[in-house]
Amino acid sequence: MMKRLGDYIRPVDVRNRDLKVTRLLGVSITKEFMPSIANIVGTDLSAYKVVTKGQFAYGPVTSRNGDKISVALLDGYDDAIISQAYTVFEVVDTNALDPEYLMMWFRRPEFDRYARFHSHGSAREVFDWEEMCEVQVPVPAIEKQRETVAEYNTLATRIETNKKLISTLEQTAQTLYRHTFVDNIDPNNLPEGWRMGTVGEFCAKMTSGGTPSRTNNDYWNSKDYPWLKTGEVQNNVIFETEEYISEAGLKNSSAKLIPTGSVVMAMYGATAAQVGYLQCETTTNQACCNMICKSEVDAAFLYFHFLVNQEEIKRLATGGAQENLSQDVISAQPILIVDDNSVKQAFSAIMQKFVCCFKEIKILTQTQTLLLSKMGA
Template sequence: MSKMTPQIRFQGFTDDWEERKLSSISERVTRKNKNNESTLPLTISAQDGLVDQNDFFNKQVASRDVTGYFLVKNGEFAYNKSYSNGYPWGAIKRLDKYDMGVLSTLYIVFRPTEINSQFLVSYYDTTRWYREVSKNAAEGARNHGLLNIAPTDFFNTLLVVPNTVDEQEKIGSFFKQLDDTIALHQRKLDLLKEQKKGFLQKMFPKNGAKVPELRFEGFTDDWEERKLGELSNIVGGGTPSTSNPEYWDGDIDWYAPAEIGEQSYVSKSKKTITELGLKKSSARILPVGTVLFTSRAGIGNTAILAKEATTNQGFQSIVPDQNKLDSYFIFSRTNELKRYGEVTGAGSTFVEVSGKQMSKMSIMVPELSEQQKIGSFFKQLDDTIALHQRKLNLLTEQKKGFLQKMFVS
């Protein structure tokens, strides 16, 4: 039998970890909400833990009558024992945000007794327990024909844990600090996105208005209503025959709609075409600064070309007239472009907007120098948002790595 130790440990701890049944380190909680001690209906969110149903479901699906529900107190854990998409892999979360709340009796509730509570919070983020609870649910179903995990099977799940409270506490504290850092970055990111939303509302004129609420100093002229086709060329795409290898794997980037939407700028496509493939299709070379615009299902995703490229026919891309339209200014109006595309697009199989329709779109624009100021402002904001998103992604990946290495897998 292999040593029951994780790959990474805090200094000074060398003993093997041990297997413990959940029933030996916790107590099941079955107290009912008889005297309406709480009317706060809870649900489990994988990201946010045990949360108020009213918030989570936006006041739409919250339970009304909570008599007879389980009464859950701060520090207790809950698990939804029903299968989710065929797997009993719902999250196990501790009640941290409120003193108490109520949960449907579909949940299993327990409190830790012989284990550090914070350690357990992190343990239930690992993949090991997923395998264990899945195995026990499957065995329970074979033995009893159950469609979900029975409480007895759930409390028979085996956990591999340090045999000293000190090591449990160190691991729990480490992951709490990491979770707090991740939560802080998430809040910063959410705040930046909210700020951007506010600027988008205030820095472009509202319907019927000729000037925005918020402007850079020195600009006072009215904005003008123009057609998108007067300020840019709208260019479709094409696909060379996929049965001819001479058309593919060349030096020309060729984008499909699925590649668009994650980044402001794109400079490398998944597939490429040859000069011959370009000639033998309706694909067109688009210059740097073109705003790619997806014109079919998933309509209205955009990105700016950082390197000239072509697209397939799922695009109506905007090639700005450099003397009339700033690329980032029009890119910042993605929401308006998307709404217009969705409203005007038509098709029996799927919604699609044509280049002709896109050319007719009315849009309020200021002089080019003001457009450039606005474009630069939103580029800086988008760059900051992208930076915070990368930091958050990195922290999340680091946590995943530590979960694999700091627990017995």
């Protein structure tokens, strides 16, 4: 049965008057507390709000966050301070409404849409406390709530385990790369069958993509081909894309089909120099440098080569407000070309484990989404 949220929560307004709390956090649109990046030198922190473990905070101003509402439950720390701009609240009786269960409700896209729809104001749109109290929440028996939370947290734990394994695999691959191809390597006296070349020579083909005209709905009204944007290239394995284009969109633009097993590097924006390993055939926008390799072994080797040299490549970006790389710059990057595939085979084995971890995260995340959707059923 749906219940009015205001009957279960109350506002909290405790200020940091004694300056005992020094950990300053903010609330992200991913619904997590995060370290604040605000410059607080010379700032009077006594007026900042204190939030303690088990309490919530949310940003009432919604017009800055796109479609997301910044709301989070503090569970990683005993206490913290946050800006006065946030509203802090808590559950009145945790035996009636589990805070973690409520946080699951806040993670639903339906809640974000509701909050944005009910935000109001002219200069800026606000989802105020009165509106928050009118949110309708299903409140089953506390045992059922805790059962749902336990199921969700089990999935979250498995996701975190896979993320840690991915980090370990990355470190292993980079250590192996440096040991084999950097440390104690004399460029003027390379082993037989080795030579210094360029990424352009190493790849079978390099190409960018394209964006069909946004004004022509026929190019976007059919999910014929995945279409990858640079923001989705985040040192990751890519199984699917956020957007798709039609057959007509492919034919009437410079977009090209890039095969599974290719390596993609973002050339523009916040993810410039980050790479992706394709596990789907896809088209891309023009800001992606797509590298089709001669074998899976070469693709894995190239991916980890880029991870090792990522910072150096990123420094080559040029431009004004937004620094960009170019396909020519990436193509000219030096790389050891080794005829003997057995020397590179270990990177392929690591990549196979890498792909499995990302795939499991994808499945677990989808299961979490399904669990959240069932809360409103």
